[in-house]
Amino acid sequence: MRQIPVDTSAATVMVAKTPQPKVRDRRTGEIATDAETGAKLMTVDVMFAANDEVEILSVTVPETGISGDLTMGTPAALTGLVARPWENEFNGQKRHGIAFRAVAATSLATTGTGSKAA
Numbered sequence: 001m002r003q004i005p006v007d008t009s010a011a012t013v014m015v016a017k018t019p020q021p022k023v024r025d026r027r028t029g030e031i032a033t034d035a036e037t038g039a040k041l042m043t044v045d046v047m048f049a050a051n052d053e054v055e056i057l058s059v060t061v062p063e064t065g066i067s068g069d070l071t072m073g074t075p076a077a078l079t080g081l082v083a084r085p086w087e088n089e090f091n092g093q094k095r096h097g098i099a100f101r102a103v104a105a106t107s108l109a110t111t112g113t114g115s116k117a118a
Helices: none
Strands: 012-021 023-025 041-050 053-062 076-079 082-090 093-101 104-107
Touching (some): 012 076, 053 104
Antiparallel strands (some): 076 104
């Protein structure tokens, strides 16, 4: 699958919702895991502001990559952020979108570096 690196150097990233376990199957409640490492996957919703535009992104991060106190409004850094286009068909309806994944989501609140993502 094609991955597109996302440059966060000129963006402001803030946590919009605390990390939650990523659910693989809503019917069973099964939590998603990384195919390569087996690590539990988390979803972090962030406010991503760049080029005079603001978006709320849901970013998938391995639980081992979550560091610091990522509460609402906390400035954060997203390491290794990539975008992956996806599409599928379910019950005859085509859907598509962009999935975001990062190696790590780190709080910048205690580092004193401000709100710019690294």
